[in-house]
Amino acid sequence: MALLAPDAGRAHVVGVTGAPGVGKSTTTNALVTALRAAGHRVGVLAVDPSSPFSGGALLGDRIRMSEHAADPEVFIRSMASRGHLGGLSWAAPQALRVLDAAGCDVVLLETVGVGQSEVEVAGTADTTLVLMAPGMGDGIQAAKAGILEVADVLVVNKADREGADRTVRDLLHAVQLGTGSDPGGWRVPVVRSVATDGTGIDDLLTAVEAHRSWLGEEGLRARRVRRAAREVEGLAVESLRARVGGLGGDARLDDLAGDVVAGRTDPYAAADRLVADVTGG
Numbered sequence: 226m227a228l229l230a231p232d233a234g235r236a237h238v239v240g241v242t243g244a245p246g247v248g249k250s251t252t253t254n255a256l257v258t259a260l261r262a263a264g265h266r267v268g269v270l271a272v273d274p275s276s277p278f279s280g281g282a283l284l285g286d287r288i289r290m291s292e293h294a295a296d297p298e299v300f301i302r303s304m305a306s307r308g309h310l311g312g313l314s315w316a317a318p319q320a321l322r323v324l325d326a327a328g329c330d331v332v333l334l335e336t337v338g339v340g341q342s343e344v345e346v347a348g349t350a351d352t353t354l355v356l357m358a359p360g361m362g363d364g365i366q367a368a369k370a371g372i373l374e375v376a377d378v379l380v381v382n383k384a385d386r387e388g389a390d391r392t393v394r395d396l397l398h399a400v401q402l403g404t405g406s407d408p409g410g411w412r413v414p415v416v417r418s419v420a421t422d423g424t425g426i427d428d429l430l431t432a433v434e435a436h437r438s439w440l441g442e443e444g445l446r447a448r449r450v451r452r453a454a455r456e457v458e459g460l461a462v463e464s465l466r467a468r469v470g471g472l473g474g475d476a477r478l479d480d481l482a483g484d485v486v487a488g489r490t491d492p493y494a495a496a497d498r499l500v501a502d503v504t505g506g
């Protein structure tokens with residue numbers, strides 16, 4: 226990581242998230258095709274936070290992106306993040322930095338949207354695409370799930386299916402409700418696509434590039450500083466956790482826990498004492 230640091234910070238990280246099966250890998254594959262046509266070097270990181278094994282989703286990624294496998298300007302990596310300390314927040318930034326330093330102009334980060342991981346992917350990407358499909362929940366449900374807040378671009382994929390118009394309408398309505406009055410604010414576009422035949426992918430790429438220019442250098446920097454702050458904080462907490470264990474903390478912890486149970490102290494005071502042991506405070 227120390228060697229990579231001077232070479233990182235150039236790639237545009239685009240998060241692709243949404244419910245299982247909504248078409249993330251197919252869309253990512255279509256975006257790779259479009260980006261390659263524009264002459265960009267592309268990295269793809271498919272992180273599956275739900276499975277510790279190379280299960281169905283990862284296999285699916287490989288099949289759906291196989292047409293780019295022989296292209297030396299495309300690098301595709303699937304990884305399962307469960308079982309790693311910190312999950313996506315720990316694993317993805319490291320792998321992203323490698324692809325970034327390797328000279329990828331764009332890195333696409335695919336993650337299945339299972340609750341919190343949408344929010345995590347948004348925290349990791351410069352631009353976040355949230356995919357929906359007709360009939361897979363309307364705009365109100367999306368708003369409730371907190372999905373609209375993390376989306377920079379909303380995509381109604383599988384627009385060849387019935388109900389696409391309605392889903393687009395619902396989302397536009399929900400976006401309008403959620404948009405502040407700031408005239409310089411970003412208006413989340415709703416793009417429709419059929420990833421399987423490439424329909425709408427150019428529009429999607431245009432929306433991604435529009436968001437990138439709206440961010441500008443300042444906005445991009447602000448997002449990255451926030452991202453790095455979380456990463457550093459996470460590593461520091463992890464290191465402190467290791468030190469608590471390393472100090473023979475188990476025995477000390479048992480003593481303190483015994484005091485809590487016996488009513489000699491309360492959990493907050495006991496935690497403070499444990500922290501003081503580690504930090505020498």
Ligand SMILES: Nc1nc2c(ncn2[C@@H]2O[C@H](COP(=O)(O)OP(=O)(O)OP(=O)(O)O)[C@@H](O)[C@H]2O)c(=O)[nH]1
Pocket residue numbers: 244245246247248249250251252281282285286289337382383384385386418419420421422
């Ligand atoms: N009709 C239609 N089918 C699509 C479209 N996009 C993807 N599919 C199909 O939907 C299925 C799931 O697509 P994937 O790209 O694997 O979806 P995913 O979101 O990556 O799935 P997971 O990674 O398993 O969550 C596949 O059978 C695709 O061929 C589309 O625009 N229209």
Ligand SMILES: [Mg+2]
Pocket residue numbers: 249250251282285286335
């Ligand atoms: Mg997939």
